Amino acid sequence: xxxxxxVVTGTGVxxxxxKNTAEFWKSVVECRxxxxxxxxxxxxxxxxxxxxxxxxxxxxxxxxKGDLDLMDRFAQFAVLAAKExxxxxxxxxxxxxxxxxxxxxxxxxxxxxxxxxxxxxxxRENKTRVHPLSIPKTMPNGAASNISMQMGIRGPxxxxxxxxxxxxxxxxxAFWLIRSGVCDQAIAGGSETPFTYTFLKAWxxxxxxxxxxxxxxxxxxxxxxLGEGAGMLMLETxxxxxxxxxxxxxxxxxxxxxxxxSHITKPDQLGAERAMSVALKDxxxxxxxxxxxxxxxxxxxxxxxxxxxxxxxxFGAHASxxxxxxxxxxxxxxxxxxxxxxxxxxxxxLKEGILPPTANxxxxxxxxxLDVVPNASRxxxxxxxxxxxxxxGGLNAVLAFKKWxxx
Amino acid sequence: xxxxxxxxxxxxxxxxxGVNRExxxxxxxxxxxxxDSLDSIELIADLEEEFKVTIPNTELQNIKTIRNAVDxxxxxxxx
Numbered sequence: 382x383x384x385x386x387x388v389v390t391g392t393g394v395x396x397x398x399x400k401n402t403a404e405f406w407k408s409v410v411e412c413r414x415x416x417x418x419x420x421x422x423x424x425x426x427x428x429x430x431x432x433x434x435x436x437x438x439x440x441x442x443x444x445x446k447g448d449l450d451l452m453d454r455f456a457q458f459a460v461l462a463a464k465e466x467x468x469x470x471x472x473x474x475x476x477x478x479x480x481x482x483x484x485x486x487x488x489x490x491x492x493x494x495x496x497x498x499x500x501x502x503x504x505r506e507n508k509t510r511v512h513p514l515s516i517p518k519t520m521p522n523g524a525a526s527n528i529s530m531q532m533g534i535r536g537p538x539x540x541x542x543x544x545x546x547x548x549x550x551x552x553x554x555a556f557w558l559i560r561s562g563v564c565d566q567a568i569a570g571g572s573e574t575p576f577t578y579t580f581l582k583a584w585x586x587x588x589x590x591x592x593x594x595x596x597x598x599x600x601x602x603x604x605x606x607l608g609e610g611a612g613m614l615m616l617e618t619x620x621x622x623x624x625x626x627x628x629x630x631x632x633x634x635x636x637x638x639x640x641x642x643s644h645i646t647k648p649d650q651l652g653a654e655r656a657m658s659v660a661l662k663d664x665x666x667x668x669x670x671x672x673x674x675x676x677x678x679x680x681x682x683x684x685x686x687x688x689x690x691x692x693x694x695x696f697g698a699h700a701s702x703x704x705x706x707x708x709x710x711x712x713x714x715x716x717x718x719x720x721x722x723x724x725x726x727x728x729x730x731l732k733e734g735i736l737p738p739t740a741n742x743x744x745x746x747x748x749x750x751l752d753v754v755p756n757a758s759r760x761x762x763x764x765x766x767x768x769x770x771x772x773x774g775g776l777n778a779v780l781a782f783k784k785w786x787x788x
Numbered sequence: 789x790x791x792x793x794x795x796x797x798x799x800x801x802x803x804x805x806g807v808n809r810e811x812x813x814x815x816x817x818x819x820x821x822x823x824d825s826l827d828s829i830e831l832i833a834d835l836e837e838e839f840k841v842t843i844p845n846t847e848l849q850n851i852k853t854i855r856n857a858v859d860x861x862x863x864x865x866x867x
Contacts, residue, residue: 428842586833587829588829588845588848589845590845591845592844592845592846603845603846604845644824645826646825646826647824647825682849
């Protein structure tokens with residue numbers, strides 16, 4: 382059977398820089414970073430003070446109270462982002478199509494707020510019981526399952542957990558399910574809400590969080606900044622989108638994944654290179670056709686130098702022609718959700734012909750000397766783009782996108 | 789003080805990482821001792837706990853030898 386083309390007909394976002402796609406994209410274009418002091422009752426006990434958390438989140442207008450009680454914060458984020466993506470696409474789920482639709486959600490850690498509350502109640506408060514819904518709220522598939530329940534989707538529904546590459550793996554899996562004919566439609570992306578005391582302490586302990594802000598590719602970079610959020614894409618076959626008369630936002634054309642098999646936290650350049658090469662091959666395009674890369678770009682010393690070296694290796698002389706930026710400087714590193722936010726930014730970049738910026742850039746680093754679109758977005762009509770994700774555990778996932786140009 | 793810190797570093801390397809005490813000198817690099825970045829983060833965390841101090845992240849990335857670790861701790865202790 383011939384491969385089917387897969388298009389994006391809806392996007393949804395919850396993030397520190399916008400609680401829907403329009404707000405999110407406006408912040409990207411205006412280079413307005415959402416990084417600042419995070420809200421936590423324990424903030425005074427954490428060494429790093431800044432994050433990109435979602436302020437004043439309230440799902441009560443969109444999700445019924447009884448349903449909301451079943452969901453941890455990460456599932457609420459996911460459901461809202463999914464609703465936005467589905468609404469934009471105009472898809473109506475019914476008896477016929479619901480079995481041919483997938484929901485695949487990335488998350489690194491799942492419902493940690495519910496889990497933390499259980500620990501607090503038992504260890505600190507000496508209670509003898511925890512909340513009766515602690516299990517369904519904590520489970521990492523909580524986001525995917527609640528989306529399926531809210532929307533009446535009955536096809537393949539599952540969670541993917543590959544740390545900071547979770548969402549790219551989720552979107553890539555959905556892309557392949559549709560392309561190969563297993564499904565016709567999918568909601569795919571990720572969600573993460575990591576601002577709990579124990580998790581913040583864990584990030585403090587591993588010593589990669591910057592004291593001030595996220596400065597990818599800058600010589601002055603001092604590490605990552607944690608973010609939270611959710612991003613969802615509504616994917617379907619080109620045929621289905623055209624039959625419905627839907628507005629097509631972009632096309633996914635390739636997916637590549639590799640693993641380093643070397644070190645639990647230190648990325649391996651070869652693994653990153655191969656993931657990009659596999660994605661290009663899967664997309665059946667040449668490296669020279671890529672105009673833009675949404676980088677993994679965590680702003681750790683090691684990642685950014687490794688990533689630029691990998692890009693130079695894969696793209697050769699063309700590396701100097703393409704643009705590569707890290708939108709983590711705007712929405713923070715939302716771990717299992719981060720590449721879903723970056724996928725939305727990449728789709729919008731292709732659609733609008735605007736290169737997303739790398740915010741907070743201060744000083745050129747010789748090891749990161751490519752066009753990183755520093756501190757301001759830029760108009761450029763781009764046709765093909767990659768979005769990179771290189772996770773702890775040595776897991777790499779790269780998506781290839783194409784601008785939708787009417788055919 | 790530095791001598792006491794050095795002894796603690798060597799003892800921790802032996803007990804936690806199985807590094808032969810005889811091989812550890814003030815000039816040893818972590819790499820020579822077979823330690824990677826995660827080993828050094830664990831070592832520094834143990835030392836911080838032992839001496840009840842905190843070494844800033846910005847200084848941590850420059851700690852690549854036993855002498856760096858001893859100096860970094862001494863600086864943190866002396867405040």
